[in-house]
Amino acid sequence: MKEIIKLILKYHFTIIFILLEIVSFSLIIRHNEYQRAIFSESASTLFGNISSTITSIKDYFRLKEINESLAKENILLKNRLEAYEFLQDTIIQRTVVEGSIPVYEYIGAKQVNATYNRTKNYITLNRGRKNGLQKEMAVCTPEGIVGLIQDLSDHFAVVIPLINVDARISAKIKKNNYYGSLQWDGNDYAYSYLNDIPYHVEVNAGDTIVTSGLSKIFPEGIVVGYVESVDKVTANFLKIKVKLAVDFKRINHVYVILNNKKNEQTSLEAINYHE
Missing domain, CATH: 2.40.10.340 (Rod shape-determining protein MreC, domain 1)
Structure with missing residues (x-):
């Protein structure tokens, strides 16, 4: 606690300046319609860009997971297709037997x-x-x-x-x-x-x-x-x-x-x- 008090006392002018800037900025936006509109638009753009960047980063790191998932799905579909084609052939030839497996x-x-x-x-x-x-x-x-x-x-x-x-x-x-x-x-x-x-x-x-x-x-x-x-x-x-x-x-x-x-x-x- 003493360290925090010392830090505040050491930088009290800077802290007061920042607080006054925040208060001034708040008053300007609150009582000036034009400035409030500009701030709102700028904030929306800024947060929109930040959100878009974060989403892009997340999507990039998910690409590996997506590729692996698609590869597994492709293998599954190929096995199902091979099994289906094998079954069609055996049905046509009337040679279906218990335990039959696809060729590939x-x-x-x-x-x-x-x-x-x-x-x-x-x-x-x-x-x-x-x-x-x-x-x-x-x-x-x-x-x-x-x-x-x-x-x-x-x-x-x-x-x-x-x-x-x-x-x-x-x-x-x-x-x-x-x-x-x-x-x-x-x-x-x-x-x-x-x-x-x-x-x-x-x-x-x-x-x-x-x-x-x-x-x-x-x-x-x-x-x-x-x-x-x-x-x-x-x-x-x-x-x-x-x-x-x-x-x-x-x-x-x-x-x-x-x-x-x-x-x-x-x-x-x-x-x-x-x-």
Whole structure:
């Protein structure tokens, strides 16, 4: 208490001045209609701007929460759609049995590390074995194919993206189903090349390139990219430059695709057709 009294005594002139200013300002506003209107308008503008700024700050910090929520909702919808399509197929074929499951399921994950300016780029995800991930599972975004899982631990997974010179997938031209091998040349991360397409096939700039389905990893029809240009590199085959659908510098949330029938197919092919 003594310290407060000492502080008041020390700064009493300043305190009195401030109090008089407040009283004067109050009297001016109270007895002057014009000044009161100006003060009211200025105060409204000031508090409005402050409120707007606070709201913007709150919205910014909620973006992460909103993005994660949307990613989870997207995964849920994909699983429901896959289950619905599976059920439709089984109903049509009259092969519904107890315990049937969809061919594909989707697991959400987030990118926590990545490179895009090397010849052998990689992406690290914050999900691993304990989340149901396995080697050679496809990784996608809503825009299209990202790559496939190469290695993993209990809580993390390393993905070989399409922009890795060791990555190669089977892709096709959506409009006519001609398929070939998609492989990156190690240069621009925005483009890859579709090879082994016969020279007589009609291909135009803007055509959509999708996964062929000739793989146990990638479901058929997922967007890979769009034709940028076409070159006839030999007398027999075309070299198609493809603008990739995924911007690898902006990846955040992804979904990993689990093929529930992969092991069954692999076992059957290994027994009967592999020497």
